[in-house]
Amino acid sequence: MTQTQVQDIFNRIAPVYDRLNDWFSLGQHRIWKQMTVQWSGAKPGSVAIDLCCGSGDLTRLLARQVGPTGQVYGVDFSENLLAIAKQHYTWTPIHWLEANVLHLPFPDNTFHAATMGYGLRNVSSIPQALQELHRILQPGATAAILDFHRPSQPLLQQFQNWYLNQIVVPYAQQQGLTEEYAYILPSLQRFPLGPQQVTLAYQAGFTHAVHYPIASGMMGVLVTTKSVDS
Numbered sequence: 001m002t003q004t005q006v007q008d009i010f011n012r013i014a015p016v017y018d019r020l021n022d023w024f025s026l027g028q029h030r031i032w033k034q035m036t037v038q039w040s041g042a043k044p045g046s047v048a049i050d051l052c053c054g055s056g057d058l059t060r061l062l063a064r065q066v067g068p069t070g071q072v073y074g075v076d077f078s079e080n081l082l083a084i085a086k087q088h089y090t091w092t093p094i095h096w097l098e099a100n101v102l103h104l105p106f107p108d109n110t111f112h113a114a115t116m117g118y119g120l121r122n123v124s125s126i127p128q129a130l131q132e133l134h135r136i137l138q139p140g141a142t143a144a145i146l147d148f149h150r151p152s153q154p155l156l157q158q159f160q161n162w163y164l165n166q167i168v169v170p171y172a173q174q175q176g177l178t179e180e181y182a183y184i185l186p187s188l189q190r191f192p193l194g195p196q197q198v199t200l201a202y203q204a205g206f207t208h209a210v211h212y213p214i215a216s217g218m219m220g221v222l223v224t225t226k227s228v229d230s
């Protein structure tokens, strides 16, 4: 799928994106995103960035974590999802940026922490995204990258496939978004498993990387740190 096709998918689902995420995950995605913020190591006063921020719910959790003395940037190339993100008020001002995370307009070694929620599986080049992420992080900084994951247990794999095909897609079809949500399962099947994500992080220059399966292995968080000697 090309970058433009991905951009079009998210521009089209923008009006229902948050609501369907809450429904389909029974609200659990908010917990998964809070876990991601915790794993990023962001703390009060940090200068942090949320890549592929979409409608900004993870970005707002990051802003709450860094507090009024910190700074947060939310970056996405979906104009329609960013428009939704900008509608929300937050105590900590968030800098919203419409940009491609493969070509970020930030100097090297800028950020104390980074998050990415359900973005890595959707970029056109995972290695390039990880290299750009490594470049903008300060030495010693950590990124936490949340996405789908394929559970190792066959029964859970069958449940995940069934849920996506028999619950998610049919309901999305009622919203006229069949193609958009039918994209999830094949994108998940192409997505590297945890150990492969760790290898990709090391190849991008990170010196520490761990993948944590969550939600019975149906989701996962890659936590990776840039060397203090970078």
Ligand SMILES: C/C(=C\Cc1cc(O)c2ccccc2c1O)CCC[C@H](C)CCC[C@H](C)CCCC(C)C
Pocket: 009, 013, 020, 021, 024, 025, 026, 028, 029, 118, 121, 122, 160, 163, 164, 168, 180, 181, 183, 184, 218
């Ligand atoms: C927030 C979530 C998914 C974000 C998301 C990511 C994508 O790449 C998409 C691509 C195309 C359309 C939409 C998305 C998209 O919304 C995770 C929660 C939403 C999921 C659709 C629900 C998946 C649920 C698990 C497979 C099983 C959960 C079982 C339990 C009932 C919680």
Ligand SMILES: C[S@@+](CC[C@H](N)C(=O)[O-])C[C@H]1O[C@@H](n2cnc3c(N)ncnc32)[C@H](O)[C@@H]1O
Pocket: 003, 006, 007, 010, 051, 052, 053, 054, 055, 056, 057, 058, 075, 076, 077, 078, 081, 099, 100, 101, 102, 116, 117, 118, 119, 122, 123, 124
């Ligand atoms: C599934 S949404 C995730 C949104 C949000 N992070 C969340 O956790 O709900 C994936 C987002 O990645 C964005 N995206 C995909 N590739 C991108 C790229 N190369 N540059 C910027 N944004 C990108 C899409 O526009 C979309 O908003």
